[in-house]
Amino acid sequence: MKNIRIIKTGINVSKILKQLQQYPDDWNIQQKIPQSKVLDPHTYISEAAVLQLVIGTITHEDEYVFDSEGYMPAPAYYRHTAAVSFLRRHFKDFKRAGFLALPPGGITGKHIDFGKYYLNKDRYHLSIQGTYEYVVDDEKIIVEPGTLFWFDNKKEHSAKNIGNNDRIALVFDVPHSKNNP
Numbered sequence: 434m435k436n437i438r439i440i441k442t443g444i445n446v447s448k449i450l451k452q453l454q455q456y457p458d459d460w461n462i463q464q465k466i467p468q469s470k471v472l473d474p475h476t477y478i479s480e481a482a483v484l485q486l487v488i489g490t491i492t493h494e495d496e497y498v499f500d501s502e503g504y505m506p507a508p509a510y511y512r513h514t515a516a517v518s519f520l521r522r523h524f525k526d527f528k529r530a531g532f533l534a535l536p537p538g539g540i541t542g543k544h545i546d547f548g549k550y551y552l553n554k555d556r557y558h559l560s561i562q563g564t565y566e567y568v569v570d571d572e573k574i575i576v577e578p579g580t581l582f583w584f585d586n587k588k589e590h591s592a593k594n595i596g597n598n599d600r601i602a603l604v605f606d607v608p609h610s611k612n613n614p
Contacts, residue, residue, distance in 0.1 A: 446579050453484075487529050489550065520603075527606065556583070557584075558576070559602065566593045568592075
């Protein structure tokens with residue numbers, strides 16, 4: 434596969450999940466995203482929830498966050514130390530990061546991550562809970578908890594929760610390097 438690369442499976446994510454369960458109100462900081470609020474009309478998200486750890490920032494009001502290199506820790510960054518520790522242990526440098534949740538049967542429709550920010554970043558998922566199907570172009574994988582993978586987010590990609598509980602993934606960006614896993 435050239436658009437999806439499984440880095441490692443069987444990662445113990447229990448400490449990360451425990452902290453998510455310990456701080457459930459962190460999910461309420463960002464409301465669930467109804468389809469009508471999605472910026473890109475080609476992206477369909479069926480009741481996705483977001484818990485941001487490192488958020489994108491802008492330097493002026495006319496700037497779009499997907500064109501900005503700015504980022505800063507969100508309040509949840511300091512409570513979700515297990516996820517932050519995982520990122521620091523496995524990646525020298527990471528930029529924006531957060532958890533995405535999809536209910537059973539939930540779909541994140543086909544989309545491409547666009548903007549200057551993404552041009553020099555590699556995108557990864559660490560599956561925390563649930564089973565989901567991930568598709569990039571015509572490549573497809575089934576993702577189980579404890580799976581770390583890279584994918585080409587500059588190509589059309591989508592996710593579908595095929596499990597019986599919420600799918601939770603830690604999604605994060607790393608500056609592109611030939612040394613990245």
